[in-house]
Amino acid sequence: MEISRQQFQSKIETIREAIEECDFIAVDTELSGLHRPGGSKRLDTLDNRYTEYKEATERFQIIQFGFCTFTWDERSGRYMAKPFNFYIFPTGTTGRIQPNRVFMTQAQAFDFLAKQSFDFNKWVYQGIPYLTVTEEQEYIAEARKRIRDDLPDIRIDEKEKLFVEDAKKKIAKWVENPKKTDDESGVNISTRNAYQRRLIYQEVRKSFPDLTAEGRTGFIRIVRLTEKQLEKRTNEQMARVQKDCDDAVGFRKVIDMISASRKMVVGHNMLLDICHIIGQFIQPLPDNVNEFKKLAHKVFPYMVDTKYMCAASTELQSRIGAGTALENLRFETNQELFKNPYVDMSIEFPRYLHDKEHEAGYDAYITGLVFLKLHSYLEIQANPPPPKAPEEEIKQEEPEPVKEEVPEEERKRRGNTDGWDVSDEEGEDAAWLESDNEDDQFNQDDEEDVYNYGSTRYPLFDQDRQPASVIANYVNKVVMVRTAFLYFDFIDTETIDHTIDAFYITSSNTQQPSPLPQADILALFAEYGKCIIDTAGDDNDASAFVVFENLKEDPNAVKENVLKGLAAEEIKDVQIETIAKYYENVLLLRNNVGQEINKE
């Protein structure tokens, strides 16, 4: 379902319902540009990568957001998917609060989107604006001040002094004896411009603190309100502010609802998505990566990255291999082994009955679909179903499932099917016959006989609201490529990837770090195989990584030999560490000094 700016308010309840009813939510974004275009680093530090992503969130915008809810339907034995697609554009044409936003666009990013038939007119003409949490708070604080008349005094122009005096006299006369004036219930002061209005408000506040000035078109009416009336008036004004704000919050409502649901949020290679979602809709990202982790975990308490699952699970890797791009995962999980569970598009969500790759809503749908298949596969691997009757035997190329006793309880939990064989053709025929019965079509009720696809739901959480054991290891860890870490961890410290062959080079003169003689260093390392050198951060090229494609020799021996070579060429002040040693030091520092490490 694509929801435009014009439909947004009227569709909020549809969105809320989908989020509230569902088992989990998959998300995806399309961006106006990517971080550090043209950068080609092979190895990066965690802090450096985070800083890159943070800067990207300050430059570029999410221009399309997609999410897809997946809801188990017990009666039909399948999941129902509801994919939503939104264009996001910070238009200033709706509502009374209009932040003026300037953001960056990367031509190559638009070229990429154009290849996927992205509709840039829908983006600008129908994209939904938003207010961040921070912006909303600031606006409300400002409005509260205004309503409480808590404004600084302004000076009275010489030529307006008479105007103010006349007004004061008129008000004083009414105060003295309202019944003697034309209008017993209040007194009106005509004003010609905003300046005069401001002066009247100010004067009433100062000279008649028990009266209230109310703006009207062309004049100000001064009345005496009871405390109750005053309270009512303030409440009305604050309600109006709240309404304006509510309108302006716009698309952020969707993010707020997803966050408040505390449901599992699934993405594919999702670190950059999460950074952009938080930076654009919640608040500017903190400088410190640990602060960011805390914030992100608060917003989305259970994140799962399908790319990380495939990279980290040996079972999935041996089945799927190294191709963890979303399209590839979709292809792989289309195979017989990943048949469970059955997933259908909800009837009101027909948009993706045909493929629409790289539309955020579609990619979110595919991500969630893949997640269900991967999860189910892992569950089946952990607790294989009982062996089949011979005529239903599994094809030869498939590995024989490990035979294992399934406890009665577990069997009950999985429902009355065998867990993944849903090819019940007889049942299917019956369903078709049924839907041909016109009487039944018009007499549907809760007791209706629905066709059951017989697929199995594996709960994502256990009774204690802990993620299910087979996926627990993947929750709140996401892929982080081109670093020496196996993943980015929202909860804990990252684990080093010991398979990377690399060295960390620094100027050993810590007093006056100078740029490294990169060419000489690389030349010496190149004796041991193909390698490249990358600067390690924004520190004036005084540190670098040398990364090997495939180092056959012992890293410590290579290190010693290169150091000897440097000495022979009289190159001084260069320090070399193996990557393992380097990252151990970093993690040690991080754990000991806590957040201090992030300022290194």
Place this chain on the structure above:
Amino acid sequence: MEISRQQFQSKIETIREAIEECDFIAVDTELSGLHRPGGSKRLDTLDNRYTEYKEATERFQIIQFGFCTFTWDERSGRYMAKPFNFYIFPTGTTGRIQPNRVFMTQAQAFDFLAKQSFDFNKWVYQGIPYLTVTEEQEYIAEARKRIRDDLPDIRIDEKEKLFVEDAKKKIAKWVENPKKTDDESGVNISTRNAYQRRLIYQEVRKSFPDLTAEGRTGFIRIVRLTEKQLEKRTNEQMARVQKDCDDAVGFRKVIDMISASRKMVVGHNMLLDICHIIGQFIQPLPDNVNEFKKLAHKVFPYMVDTKYMCAASTELQSRIGAGTALENLRFETNQELFKNPYVDMSIEFPRYLHDKEHEAGYDAYITGLVFLKLHSYLEIQANPPPPKAPEEEIKQEEPEPVKEEVPEEERKRRGNTDGWDVSDEEGEDAAWLESDNEDDQFNQDDEEDVYNYGSTRYPLFDQDRQPASVIANYVNKVVMVRTAFLYFDFIDTETIDHTIDAFYITSSNTQQPSPLPQADILALFAEYGKCIIDTAGDDNDASAFVVFENLKEDPNAVKENVLKGLAAEEIKDVQIETIAKYYENVLLLRNNVGQEINKE
């Protein structure tokens, strides 16, 4: 005529023809954002304004460019307009040279364009890319180096040493006696990757300087070329580079053609357009405003701003008034007094037979149309036509033209009409009759009897290629609002606008300039009327302008009184100058120190 990316190359000759044949060219741009959004300064310095515009050119992009040529057609006694409209998008999908561009977008600017039905899909899908002059030069220098084999040596990997030795032996064998080898005319070395190819090029260059290595698919062929063959080869390679470059230059060709034509370029409030055109298509704008003036004047030697004409000409002001917005000028010049000359859309350019306001091509057309009317009006005012016969007398509300003898020569120059009365109804009828004559329609030739609209062309240049006297004063001066100058002058120093009531305030402690106590200063000035205070530049609020809506008292007296007031409140280190004095100082400095002033 709207020209897309896909049509661009095939339409180049149509564009060239229009530019070459025309009398002048009107231009307009649409931008992805405006300089300093939300800024509300009432008074600005020239340098500050230029810096703002320069920064805007570095941030935002021209996303649509329009120009319209106007060509006098003697036979039909009218101008023929050819409006062109181009979307500009720096796509990386065409050609071999693909700069990766990142630019800013201001949501409010897109909102504005959306109100005019701007087509953002055409922008991204059909927008034409470009290469600046600077980028083209860099690319060609780089390619020349590559072709001349002028590349730095790379180190030979240990494991490739054997490969290189074998190749050398094979080449040496062929050199010794080509006839003894399989292939008398050259020797082929198979390569597995780019690294091996690079090594072979390098080795041939070093060990066989009289041979030439030529890349083929999967191998490198080494041959002996004569000097003539070598030259031919180099020329072919350079031609290929030139062709790639030519493709990549893209839309800049249009700007180059307009510039090379040295024709009059007309805009409306055109300073920002000119800044963006030069910054986006020629080279980054210089830091110094005088350098910019020189550069702009070199690119467009005769610029005319219709808004400036109307603001600066007392004749036009008394006729048109203060409303110098383009739509207003169009309305005003639609009146009887501005009937001359008659302008028609060229037959192949039907796009703007209906209005399309704020499409760049349309706005360029209207700008040129207005310019022709204004110019003609000024010519007629300077040399009124002879008085009419009584029955044709001018309506009462129109001012009686000053009676003046028109010299015989001048009358001849203007052609055989009276200069602005083209309501020759008899002739019009004749024309209609004529076009009904079918025989004639299919027998048109150069001698054909064309209906003459009888309007008058006033040349834009005199015999010495100097701008015509009635517009000479407006050439190369453009409107610059919210400054104390009457205009921005591309040739000369600007003139002060003495009608502005303002003061320039600085910290008089020039050693340690501190932020001014703005509120206190404003309070003292406010005694003399409505005024606002603006910081004057990026100098830590240590300088400011106080601008009055309408100051009735003598500025020098006000200055003295405010200084006294400051003293009474014990506010020190504040210096006050009247705006006239301030700008005189600035101009004096500028003239004396030349460009030094721009660094102030």
